[in-house]
Amino acid sequence: MISIPKKTEKKSKHAASHIHASIKKTSKKDKKIAAAPKKSKDSIVQDQNSDTILDTYDFYSERIPLTVTIIKKHGEFVPTYSLQISAISKTTELILEKVRLELIRRVSLGTEDIGDIKKTDLVEDKFNELIGILIDKYFPDSDYDTVNFLRSYLKINSLGLGNIELLMSDETLEELVINQASEPAWVYHKKYGWLRTNVYLKNEEQTKHYASIIGRKVGRQITVLTPLLDAHLGTGDRVNATLSPVSTNGNTITIRKFSKDPWTITKFIKTKTIAPEAAALIWTAIQYELSALIAGGTASGKTSALNVFANFFPPNQRIISIEDTREIVLPKFLHWVPLNTTLPNAEGKGEINMGDLLVNSLRMRPDRILVGEVRRKRETETLFEAIHTGHSVYATFHANSAKETVERLTNAPLDVPSIMLPAISLVIVQFRNRRTGKRRTFQIAEIMPGGEANVIMQYDIKKDVLVQVSKSKALYDNISLFTGMSDSEISKELEDKVKVLNYLVDKNIADVDGVGRIVAEYYTNKDGLMKYVNGKKDFPLASQLTLEVPKENPSQPTKEVQASASKSDKKEDKKEENKKEDAKKEDKKDSKENKDIKTEIKTISAQTTESPKPEAKNDAHAKSESHEKEKHEKHPEKSHTTPLNKKDTSKEKAKPRFSFPLLHLKK
Numbered sequence: 001m002i003s004i005p006k007k008t009e010k011k012s013k014h015a016a017s018h019i020h021a022s023i024k025k026t027s028k029k030d031k032k033i034a035a036a037p038k039k040s041k042d043s044i045v046q047d048q049n050s051d052t053i054l055d056t057y058d059f060y061s062e063r064i065p066l067t068v069t070i071i072k073k074h075g076e077f078v079p080t081y082s083l084q085i086s087a088i089s090k091t092t093e094l095i096l097e098k099v100r101l102e103l104i105r106r107v108s109l110g111t112e113d114i115g116d117i118k119k120t121d122l123v124e125d126k127f128n129e130l131i132g133i134l135i136d137k138y139f140p141d142s143d144y145d146t147v148n149f150l151r152s153y154l155k156i157n158s159l160g161l162g163n164i165e166l167l168m169s170d171e172t173l174e175e176l177v178i179n180q181a182s183e184p185a186w187v188y189h190k191k192y193g194w195l196r197t198n199v200y201l202k203n204e205e206q207t208k209h210y211a212s213i214i215g216r217k218v219g220r221q222i223t224v225l226t227p228l229l230d231a232h233l234g235t236g237d238r239v240n241a242t243l244s245p246v247s248t249n250g251n252t253i254t255i256r257k258f259s260k261d262p263w264t265i266t267k268f269i270k271t272k273t274i275a276p277e278a279a280a281l282i283w284t285a286i287q288y289e290l291s292a293l294i295a296g297g298t299a300s301g302k303t304s305a306l307n308v309f310a311n312f313f314p315p316n317q318r319i320i321s322i323e324d325t326r327e328i329v330l331p332k333f334l335h336w337v338p339l340n341t342t343l344p345n346a347e348g349k350g351e352i353n354m355g356d357l358l359v360n361s362l363r364m365r366p367d368r369i370l371v372g373e374v375r376r377k378r379e380t381e382t383l384f385e386a387i388h389t390g391h392s393v394y395a396t397f398h399a400n401s402a403k404e405t406v407e408r409l410t411n412a413p414l415d416v417p418s419i420m421l422p423a424i425s426l427v428i429v430q431f432r433n434r435r436t437g438k439r440r441t442f443q444i445a446e447i448m449p450g451g452e453a454n455v456i457m458q459y460d461i462k463k464d465v466l467v468q469v470s471k472s473k474a475l476y477d478n479i480s481l482f483t484g485m486s487d488s489e490i491s492k493e494l495e496d497k498v499k500v501l502n503y504l505v506d507k508n509i510a511d512v513d514g515v516g517r518i519v520a521e522y523y524t525n526k527d528g529l530m531k532y533v534n535g536k537k538d539f540p541l542a543s544q545l546t547l548e549v550p551k552e553n554p555s556q557p558t559k560e561v562q563a564s565a566s567k568s569d570k571k572e573d574k575k576e577e578n579k580k581e582d583a584k585k586e587d588k589k590d591s592k593e594n595k596d597i598k599t600e601i602k603t604i605s606a607q608t609t610e611s612p613k614p615e616a617k618n619d620a621h622a623k624s625e626s627h628e629k630e631k632h633e634k635h636p637e638k639s640h641t642t643p644l645n646k647k648d649t650s651k652e653k654a655k656p657r658f659s660f661p662l663l664h665l666k667k
């Protein structure tokens, strides 16, 4: 009999035993460590000759409770990430393996079937049906949580990526890699960097099998003839796989995890990635439609920074984002069209690359274009063309400093003429400290009329602060050229923005939608917002919104709205036919139509606030919403937001204005 700790329980006290042949047995010594009482962060075991527990925490992979212990073993250079399934005995593990084999035999799952996308639903249905029967047979009288645990466990070990999938559920991991089956999997931990794990794959065949499952999920194959696979999963995770002999030591899998909790300016300021003053400068440049490049080294946080700064876009502009993998998450009320590249199929056809999308985006009447990464000559040329034709463009670029950005752009193979460079007003450089792993904004530079970079702010690595190193020459000029503002007016704007940014931090408004709403408020009702900011009062956010019939047709009607539109079209026709009918009848019909539309909008709003969405972006939104909802349920008095369709009558009088596509404020 096994017992599954409830989600609310902090941790199982039992030393977790290893659960699968491929999670390597913990040695007696390790077990001793695992069983040792948990140390607080301040009282880390300090004995020079013994192993040190650096950290320990629990998380769930679906319904599977897991415990991680990060151990610095004596004499080893790299700490070990030890993953264990809490509360499962060796006997249970053996029975589970037996059940798994019976399951595979009875569902007659071949390796082909498991990976075949067309058969996925069929296999899953068969699997779910049978699993209930087998759990009843082998684990009668199991409680609800146990049954759920067994289901998850059997599912990931039969149809999924086994222990790799367990690792993928750890939110503190950025990357996980398999170098070869005879070596443990490695993970890149947000706090501890690269760690060796206790997770092994059985053999090279299993690595290949997992790579095939991933490949078929995205409709691609990995074979001896096509031994390289690049896949962007629906969850947003980015996967690369290589087969031996291309990778000489064995088959490899590299997974870059999609962060389900998108970065925002609040989190950037809180983690000291950027100072409010620097963020205010970037915000002002973005507000007045100046283009910017976000530069940095590999994994320095370029894309995260692009996402953070894109939250400064005004709500009434059309945004097109172009990426290889869907990483960018913007507030849901923005006017945003995300585009993604596609890889060629097995015959090498059907590729749509960044350059194609960039050219296409220019025909979509964008105000702002976000480009995941510019690498090639064609993309760079189109990027400059886009800026010269009046668009504001924001892209990430691989370079370690503002100077290097200019050098890389102006030399082969990109060869952008220096004269064109000032089209980019700002270069923001992100940086990862190679010793501490901390990510920071390293430089904020403006591009001068001659094409050279003038660094305005520079990160002081010793003091861990971003300091102003020179006065802006071109940036203020550009802003006043496009806005007519004087230097002192610009400085006042910067001060106000610093206040708003500090307010976001003080009030812990840290999710994408919350930050987006405050920014939208800044643009649409600055005086109203500043009253809250200066008075340090809680901003009511969504609780201020009430629904009203939109005065104009929404620009991107949903199915429901279209249905409603065609309904009201028909009604309009009828109205035409009966034009001469008496006024009383007319009035009656009008009021019914208004009621219909109101109901439609309520339905749409309920869907926006309640229904979970399958896509990665929506997952993240759903998560932040459900988090807010949970928070609100637990501490209604502390919560900043209430569901859109719930009216907070207590604060109704001070209603600010937003102009969302479907939602209008009652005056």
Ligand SMILES: Nc1ncnc2c1ncn2[C@@H]1O[C@H](COP(=O)(O)OP(=O)(O)OP(=O)(O)O)[C@@H](O)[C@H]1O
Pocket (backbone or CB within 6 Å): 174, 259, 263, 268, 271, 273, 296, 297, 298, 299, 300, 301, 302, 303, 304, 305, 396, 438, 439, 440
């Ligand atoms: N300010 C930050 N503090 C801590 N972690 C961060 C910060 N910014 C980004 N990260 C994390 O660093 C990792 C890499 O970030 P990101 O993908 O933005 O980098 P990148 O420079 O775009 O990488 P690549 O070169 O692969 O495109 C992510 O896991 C992200 O969550």
Ligand SMILES: [Mg+2]
Pocket (backbone or CB within 6 Å): 302, 303, 304, 373, 396
């Ligand atoms: Mg990136």
